[in-house]
Amino acid sequence: MLNFDAVAKKILRPPSAQNCARLNSIGDESETTRLIVNFALGIPPFNYISAIKQCSTHVQFGLSLETAKNAVLRSGSPAGRQQNAAFVEAFFNYDETRGYSRLRNVENFDGEYRLSRDVRVPTRPTFTILENGELVPVSLCGWKSLPLDIAQMRFWMTMLEEGLYSHADYRRSAAEIVFLLGNTGGIDSPRIAHVIKRGDYTLLSRSEMRDQADLYVKAQAAALPIAKAIWEERERKRNDHAIDTMIKPEIHEPTSPGLFD
Template sequence: MPVDLSKALTKLDRPPSSHNWVRFVRSTQPETTRSILSFVRGMPRFTYQTGSSAIRDRLALGIDYETAVAITQRSGAPAGRDQNRGLVDAFFEYDRDRKYPKFASVGFEKQWFRVSREILVPVAPLSVIREHERFVPLFVCGWSQVQLNLSQRRLLATVCEDAFLSLTDYMDSPAEFLFFPKNASGIRESEVWSRGDYDLLPEGELNDQVMLYLAAREEARAILAAEKAAADEAAKDTSEHTDPSAPSLFDK
């Protein structure tokens, strides 16, 4: 399917949520540019929205495993139903030992990590629960592989700290980052980070990462703009070389 270059250019100004955004920021500008271009040109076959909704309802409403699985099977892209069920399976398996409290979710507002005056990265946990008289934000990511390097893990921890966990309600709270990647046998297993597991980036290092992303974003914009200009010119040439007086098949 041809890439809609106008939509791709628009996506540059709408970065995804924090855990997806940090994947763009690589060790060099060319790598970062390629990651950004891959994102804005791509169209995922499915998302983990139904699996995430089922997990959220387990925490907020105390739904059981069967109900959670049903949520993943009755909506969302058919291509992603097995993957979303696998995410739910892995979460409930982990919860057998973790034993999150039921009906303990509390309201919260999405926050933003400011990359620049115009560019804001959404930052929000899947849920915030109240446990042992403290608020516990739970960041859940549905990826089947966790391919973040150490720098990206530190960047994610720093972004979440800066935008969300530094709020008054959470300054002294624990927080959990839940991933459920597949093992060598294709079975999802839990990978859990706690707040403080990764050192936060110093301000100078964080600024360097942000500047790297912004430079790569502008490079990606220039590449897309050039591609769009070439496509528009080709379409114009095709139009100009079409004989409007040529009879249509339906005129015969």
């Protein structure tokens, strides 16, 4: 069970840019507050950190598919191991055509986008390749579907543009974001690559970004007491249940009298 310090940290320190975009309902402070609260109190059953790490290692060092799949099947939450293995396999299949692993891999730039003086959103790519004399930052996203609306996509792309692609080495780059989306053919169908490139979405204006940044900071402040009240109520119920379990009297079923009773 999380303590509230961990919950507050999730509210005050935004996640990576794509997940921060999910927490922003553009122009709607109330909905943004609700999204932040749900994110802070939620504990997802698994994530794709293990799979993305193995994909990056493949690009850098030529890791084999078998080694990568074995690694994700032995690490992370058991609930997500098969999903991570499917992600790895889908990326390797896509890489056979795209050829990231055949290109020179270079050090990433640790970007960030500042929503305010104290609120910074990480924008680091998964890996960076050198292609046709230009650095190309590539971000892998573990989502199985695209949950963002157009305004959220524009918000995300603008954070990347200002917090990563504007870096001197990336200014002329054809940056890429790679999704490996679930196939509608069924649960066992392979995931399919979907790629978004720099310039595919119209960026938000400076004033639109400033307005949304101000809204997000207000939503953060509003989310703290709401999340704390929900957390405290959950803790109270949990403690009451624990006490009830401890003091519940032991009940013995009546037995038939013995021969000498």
